[in-house]
Every structure is written in C-alpha cells, then in structure tokens.
Amino acid sequence: MKQIICIAAITLLAAAAPARSQTLVDPNKVAPEYREAAEKRRAEQLRQRECALKADLDKVLPRDRTAYLNHCLDGPVAKP
Template identity: 80%
Template sequence: MKPFLFIAAIALLAMAPARSQALVDPNKVAPEYREAAEKRRAEQLRQRECALKADLEKVLPRDCTAFLNRCLDTMAARQ
C-alpha cells in the first residue's frame, strides 16, 4: 500500500497546473499576423465578457453553453 501512495503522491506533484488560454498580445506577433491577432484578442475579450455575465447571473453549468452562444450572438448583432 505504501508504494502505491508514494507513486500517487509523485504523480500529483509532477502534474502541471491547468491554466486558461492567455489573451493574445498583438504586439508580440510578427507584423504579418498582427491583424489576425487583433481579431483573436477581440474575440477572446467578448468570450470573457460573456463568461463573466454567466457567472454573475449564476447560470447552471448545463445551461452555460447555450447562454454563452446567445450572449456572443447578441454582441455580434450589436456590431
């Protein structure tokens, strides 16, 4: 039993922490890709804003995808 616990502890310590996707920084990409990076960053900001709205409205996890899709659609319609 002790070897199993030892191996499990080593495996847990060796795992890298999961992180969310970082925002794209258009200034750190090559000039030919800067326009695409700016569009990606704008999309990431819209997604984060909708995720924050979902958290504030306490949307259930099962309804979160539908909420985020509706939120992104309404944001796209406004533009």
C-alpha cells in the same frame, strides 16, 4: 506495499501541472503582417471572457452554460 502505492499516487497528483486557460493574444508580439488578425483574435477572446464572467455572475448552472455563452456571443457586437 499499500503505503508505497498511496505515496506514489499522491506524488503524481502533486507533480501534475494545473490546466491553464488560453492566454490573450498580444498583437505587439506578432509579425506586422499578422497584427490585424491578432487584434481581431484578441477582441474575440475579450468578448468570450466577458460572456464567461457574466455567466459566473449570473450563477448559470454548468448544464446551461453552453447555451448561455452561445446566446451571449451571438448578441450584438459592441464597438469600442
């Protein structure tokens, strides 16, 4: 009985889909009237990813990561 429970637990863990991050918005796949908003959202997503990458490179501890990301995102916005 114990073996069956172990096998069932392993099967459940193996079958569970991994969590995925939010994909980048593609402004070309959005209706024309929403394209401007999609471009703004994509720019914000890129800023968030850049700050997260900086946090990884600076080896920020998990307990300090939120403060680090907030400080990074509150910084000056780079214009392309």
